[in-house]
Amino acid sequence: MTHAALAAEASTVPDERFLIARAQRGDRDAARSLYDAHSRRVHRLVFRLCGDEEMAQDLVQDTFIRVFDKLSTFRGESAFATWVHRIAVTVALNGLRKERRLKRGADDLDVANELPAPSSNVDPDLRDKLRAAIEALPPGSRASVILHDIEGYTHAEIGEMLGIAEGTSKARLFDARGRLRKALSAYAKEQDR
Amino acid sequence: MNEQRLDELLDDARRTWPLPPEPDYQAMWARIEREAFAGARPERRTPSWRIFSVGLAAALAMGIGLGRFTRAVESPAVAVAPTIVSDTAVRSSGAYDRVASELLGRTVVLLTALPEGGNVASGERFSMQATELLTSTRLLLDSPAASDARFKDLLEDLELVLAQIAMLQSGRTRQEIDLITDALVERDVVPRIRSAVARLAAGD
Numbered sequence: 001m002t003h004a005a006l007a008a009e010a011s012t013v014p015d016e017r018f019l020i021a022r023a024q025r026g027d028r029d030a031a032r033s034l035y036d037a038h039s040r041r042v043h044r045l046v047f048r049l050c051g052d053e054e055m056a057q058d059l060v061q062d063t064f065i066r067v068f069d070k071l072s073t074f075r076g077e078s079a080f081a082t083w084v085h086r087i088a089v090t091v092a093l094n095g096l097r098k099e100r101r102l103k104r105g106a107d108d109l110d111v112a113n114e115l116p117a118p119s120s121n122v123d124p125d126l127r128d129k130l131r132a133a134i135e136a137l138p139p140g141s142r143a144s145v146i147l148h149d150i151e152g153y154t155h156a157e158i159g160e161m162l163g164i165a166e167g168t169s170k171a172r173l174f175d176a177r178g179r180l181r182k183a184l185s186a187y188a189k190e191q192d193r
Numbered sequence: 194m195n196e197q198r199l200d201e202l203l204d205d206a207r208r209t210w211p212l213p214p215e216p217d218y219q220a221m222w223a224r225i226e227r228e229a230f231a232g233a234r235p236e237r238r239t240p241s242w243r244i245f246s247v248g249l250a251a252a253l254a255m256g257i258g259l260g261r262f263t264r265a266v267e268s269p270a271v272a273v274a275p276t277i278v279s280d281t282a283v284r285s286s287g288a289y290d291r292v293a294s295e296l297l298g299r300t301v302v303l304l305t306a307l308p309e310g311g312n313v314a315s316g317e318r319f320s321m322q323a324t325e326l327l328t329s330t331r332l333l334l335d336s337p338a339a340s341d342a343r344f345k346d347l348l349e350d351l352e353l354v355l356a357q358i359a360m361l362q363s364g365r366t367r368q369e370i371d372l373i374t375d376a377l378v379e380r381d382v383v384p385r386i387r388s389a390v391a392r393l394a395a396g397d
Contacts, residue, residue: 017360021353028230032222039218047213057216061224068229122205130202131210149203150210181194184202 323358
């Protein structure tokens with residue numbers, strides 16, 4: 001199931017339309033309800049994109065400031081969640097390009113929730129190497145991997161979010177995965193010995 | 194490393210990628226609210242050209258109609274040509290009050306019938322009626338009739354409710370109607386309309 005379908009299923013659309021209409025008229029309670037409904041998902045997304053908790057919080061705030069600033073232009077052509085996430089990705093990528101302060105996976109683990117990882121036969125070191133390799137990718141390539149392979153968006157959705165053609169999204173992902181394979185090949189060979 | 198192995202690793206990453214710690218959403222909202230809404234006045238969407246042209250046509254029609262009506266009353270023996278009356282004349286003649294009364298009356302009929310409807314046909318009928326009423330509501334919102342704050346609030350609530358009814362979808366009519374009627378009760382809409390009609394009739 002795509003994210004658009006999940007978003008459509010998860011939200012009661014008429015109710016959300018009502019909230020959006022009220023927020024468009026400057027109703028702060030309605031705006032707060034929209035924020036409550038979408039902020040967790042946006043926070044998770046931008047945290048994965050930037051890898052920094054403090055920056056993620058700034059990006060969430062910047063995202064919703066932009067959302068409410070631009071809300072009058074929302075015409076409902078796409079799902080509200082998709083529209084919000086598109087703004088979040090744009091804000092995050094701009095933030096990443098501006099600040100260039102990508103953090104490594106080890107730092108993330110220090111601040112992340114200490115949830116037990118699901119059982120897996122993947123070597124923890126290799127897992128960390130993959131995260132580090134993803135975070136070392138250029139922002140655009142990194143967004144492609146996170147959005148498609150981690151968050152599960154389709155290329156069409158990613159194209160819409162990033163303002164690029166679906167084919168460009170596929171090409172970017174192909175390129176990014178090539179970089180990841182290259183970055184991990186040395187470690188994989190080491191393991192195979 | 195081959196593609197299949199990378200797929201396995203990415204699949205593992207999808208399940209094990211660390212979740213961010215829960216931030217203070219309330220504190221984050223405080224900044225959003227401060228920056229997004231500080232000094233902001235609630236905005237009214239500019240009517241589209243289509244609504245504007247419909248409004249213009251309606252205003253002209255109202256002007257012509259009033260002109261005929263006024264002339265006919267004042268001098269019934271004289272042949273009357275269609276006359277476009279000025280905005281001031283329309284206002285002074287209480288035309289806005291009459292339009293508002295008619296709009297509110299028709300809206301009450303629609304809203305009262307709403308909870309009973311739930312099938313596809315009634316959903317489409319409601320939607321068509323609401324679309325017509327919505328246009329009139331928006332025109333009134335842009336007219337001197339909306340200079341009364343209490344009446345303007347009512348029109349704004351009506352605009353939202355009518356917009357929802359206008360968007361009723363055939364497949365989800367019952368569920369959507371329930372949500373709309375809940376909002377009607379919550380906002381006390383129908384009693385407020387009746388009170389407004391009474392005020393208009395009393396010439397307040």
